[in-house]
Every structure is written in structure tokens, then in C-alpha cells.
Amino acid sequence: MVSDTLDIQISKAETSRLPQIDYSNLVFGQNFSDHMLVADYADGQWQNFQILPYGEIKMSPAMSVLHYGQTFFEGLKAYKLADGRVSIFRPNKNAERFNKSAERLCMPQLPEDLFVQSIAALVELDQQWIPDKENHSLYIRPFMFATEAALGVHPSATYKFCVLTCPVGPYFSKYLKVKVETEYARACDGGFGFAKAAGNYAGSMLPAKKAAEEGFDQIIWTDAREHAFVEELGAANIVFVMDGKIVTPSTRDTILKGVTRDSILEIAKSWNVPVEERRVAVAEILDGIKNGKVTEAFGVGTAATITSIAEIGFKGEVYTLPDPAKGEFAAKLRRTLDDIKYGRTEDINNWNYIV
Numbered sequence: 001m002v003s004d005t006l007d008i009q010i011s012k013a014e015t016s017r018l019p020q021i022d023y024s025n026l027v028f029g030q031n032f033s034d035h036m037l038v039a040d041y042a043d044g045q046w047q048n049f050q051i052l053p054y055g056e057i058k059m060s061p062a063m064s065v066l067h068y069g070q071t072f073f074e075g076l077k078a079y080k081l082a083d084g085r086v087s088i089f090r091p092n093k094n095a096e097r098f099n100k101s102a103e104r105l106c107m108p109q110l111p112e113d114l115f116v117q118s119i120a121a122l123v124e125l126d127q128q129w130i131p132d133k134e135n136h137s138l139y140i141r142p143f144m145f146a147t148e149a150a151l152g153v154h155p156s157a158t159y160k161f162c163v164l165t166c167p168v169g170p171y172f173s174k175y176l177k178v179k180v181e182t183e184y185a186r187a188c189d190g191g192f193g194f195a196k197a198a199g200n201y202a203g204s205m206l207p208a209k210k211a212a213e214e215g216f217d218q219i220i221w222t223d224a225r226e227h228a229f230v231e232e233l234g235a236a237n238i239v240f241v242m243d244g245k246i247v248t249p250s251t252r253d254t255i256l257k258g259v260t261r262d263s264i265l266e267i268a269k270s271w272n273v274p275v276e277e278r279r280v281a282v283a284e285i286l287d288g289i290k291n292g293k294v295t296e297a298f299g300v301g302t303a304a305t306i307t308s309i310a311e312i313g314f315k316g317e318v319y320t321l322p323d324p325a326k327g328e329f330a331a332k333l334r335r336t337l338d339d340i341k342y343g344r345t346e347d348i349n350n351w352n353y354i355v
């Protein structure tokens with residue numbers, strides 16, 4: 001249950017927009033639930049936590065986020081469990097990462113319990129919006145931005161924390177054809193790739209657009225220095241099955257430490273499947289596809305869930321993976337993780353936060 005330590009003022013929407021939403025055709029991030037949470041940081045503390053009807057917020061055109069991009073976000077999901085209860089998947093991990101992003105962008109910390117309680121209160125209020133359907137959930141988007149009206153390049157004195165929620169279905173509807181990026185980089189050593197800074201996503205759009213023009217669905221990001229090592233897959237982490245082992249790039253300052261990544265590695269370890277977190281060379285993967293050692297590749301993320309890769313393009317050549325429909329590891333991991341998220345199996349790791 002939501003603890004009562006956080007005082008949140010609630011103004012409910014007069015009417016719900018829920019009847020207008022077509023749940024058979026949910027486009028990711030386009031339908032917002034009836035309410036949103038907002039809070040302010042001023043005078044060195046978080047205050048004024050409010051749940052309001054979803055709507056516009058007032059802003060100054062001089063607000064520093066608009067000029068210097070001091071903003072970041074999180075992404076997590078709430079599920080309707082098999083027994084009808086409502087659960088949020090591992091919100092403490094997102095709280096932890098939220099504060100890592102805040103630290104790197106010189107923004108204030110938000111105590112974990114305030115983060116989790118804010119989200120839980122919003123989800124509890126809009127719980128009718130959670131789709132009760134396989135592969136569907138309520139996507140939760142917490143974010144923080146700098147609100148000081150000042151053009152000097154310095155950390156803002158004031159910030160806003162907001163949370164929106166959206167009912168969503170699968171982010172990807174098919175197996176992916178992806179391109180190894182050898183020109184652009186998502187993140188560099190000493191940068192902030194490990195943070196969910198908005199700027200990381202802004203910088204990814206041109207390369208993603210170019211890749212789409214070449215017929216690819218996503219980009220495999222590689223290291224900025226040599227483009228020789230695999231880092232991530234679009235807005236997801238990347239995992240390979242190689243010689244029966246699970247192999248994934250070890251996290252570093254250029255890689256987002258995904259909650260899904262962590263969860264599937266825990267599950268694989270519980271099955272006694274060898275897990276290797278290490279530098280993964282592009283050449284090793286491409287050779288592995290050719291000689292049959294790499295049998296599966298997939299992206300893992302909150303929005304992406306576990307999405308298999310069918311083809312990898314590299315410098316004009318296409319490397320075809322074995323039919324992802326027969327990919328046993330991805331299927332078993334997906335099933336196991338879904339059984340936990342939808343409450344069909346015992347949550348032995350205590351990952352479900354019951355609202």
C-alpha cells in the first residue's frame with residue numbers, strides 16, 4: 001500500500017477520458033491517463049506534491065531546460081496482476097537510476113521513497129487505465145527539468161518533478177533489422193550515456209533517421225572511439241546467446257544500466273546458465289553469426305521488453321541470425337519475466353511493488 005508519509009494534494013479530473021481510448025490500438029506514448037503528478041524543488045527542498053488532471057503546465061521561455069537541456073527521465077511499468085492487484089515493476093531500481101542521472105546533470109536528488117510513493121499514488125488513482133491484457137501495461141514516465149528563468153550556464157536553482165502515465169501495448173511489433181553504427185556515437189567516455197538525459201535521445205535521432213532511410217529498424221550503438229565494441233540497441237540494452245551462454249556488454253559510463261537487463265541476467269543465473277558481462281567486439285558477433293556460434297540476439301528494455309533481432313547490417317553487408325521465432329532463450333526469458341510481472345508465478349525476488 002502507499003505509505004502515508006508523503007503528503008500529496010489530489011485534485012481529481014471532473015470526467016474521465018478513459019471511454020475515448022481505443023485499447024485495441026494503443027500507440028506508444030500517445031494516450032495519457034486522467035492525472036499527472038507534479039512537485040517543485042525550491043529553497044533546497046522538494047515540496048508541493050500534487051496530483052492534477054493531466055494538462056498543460058505554465059513555463060517561462062527563459063526556463064533553463066529549454067536552453068541547456070538540464071532534464072532527464074525514467075521509464076517503468078505498472079501491471080494488473082492475475083489476482084487483480086496492481087503492481088509496479090522494480091520502482092526502487094528506477095529511483096536509484098533517477099538519482100544517478102540527477103547527480104550527473106547537477107540536479108537535486110529525489111529521495112527514493114518520495115519517487116516510489118509519488119508513482120504509486122498516481123498509479124493507484126488511475127488504475128482503471130492499466131490494460132488487462134497480455135503484453136500490455138501502464139507505462140510510467142517520471143521526469144525532472146530545470147525551471148529557473150535565467151540564461152547563464154549554471155545549474156538551475158529550481159526544478160519540477162512530473163510523472164505521466166500511458167496505457168501501452170508492445171513497442172515493437174516485429175523482429176528487428178538493425179544496423180551497426182560506425183559513424184555516429186550515442187555516448188562517449190566521460191560523458192553521460194549512463195544517465196537517462198534527454199540529450200542522449202536528441203543526439204540519437206539523426207542517426208536513427210538515416211538508419212531508417214537505409215531500411216533498418218534500430219541502431220546497434222558502438223563505442224565512440226573505435227566503433228569496434230557493441231554498447232546498446234537503440235533505447236534498449238543488447239544481449240546475445242553465444243555457445244549457450246548469455247553475453248552482454250558490461251555497463252560503463254557510456255551504457256544505461258537497464259532494469260530489464262539486470263532482471264534477465266538474474267533469471268539466467270538462477271537457471272545456472274553462464275552469464276558473461278564484458279566488452280563485446282562487433283567482429284566477434286559478426287563472425288559468431290557466420291560460424292553459428294551466435295544463435296540469438298535481442299534488445300531488452302522497459303518499452304522494448306525482449307525483442308529479437310533477425311538481421312544485422314554492417315558496412316553494407318547483412319548478417320542473418322537463425323530464425324528468431326525458434327529462439328529458445330529469448331522465449332523462455334520473456335515467458336519467465338512476464339509470469340513474474342503479471343503475477344502468474346511466485347515473485348521470489350520481490351520485484352513487484354504492490355500498490
Ligand code: PLP
Binds near residue numbers: 302
Ligand atoms: N538503454 C537505453 C538507452 C534506454 O533508453 C533504455 C530504456 O530505458 C534501456 C537501455 C533499457 O533500460 P530499462 O530496462 O531500465 O528500461
Ligand code: COI
Binds near residue numbers: 074076302
Ligand atoms: C524505456 O524503455 O522506458 C525507454 O525509456 C525507452 C523510450 C525512450 C521509449
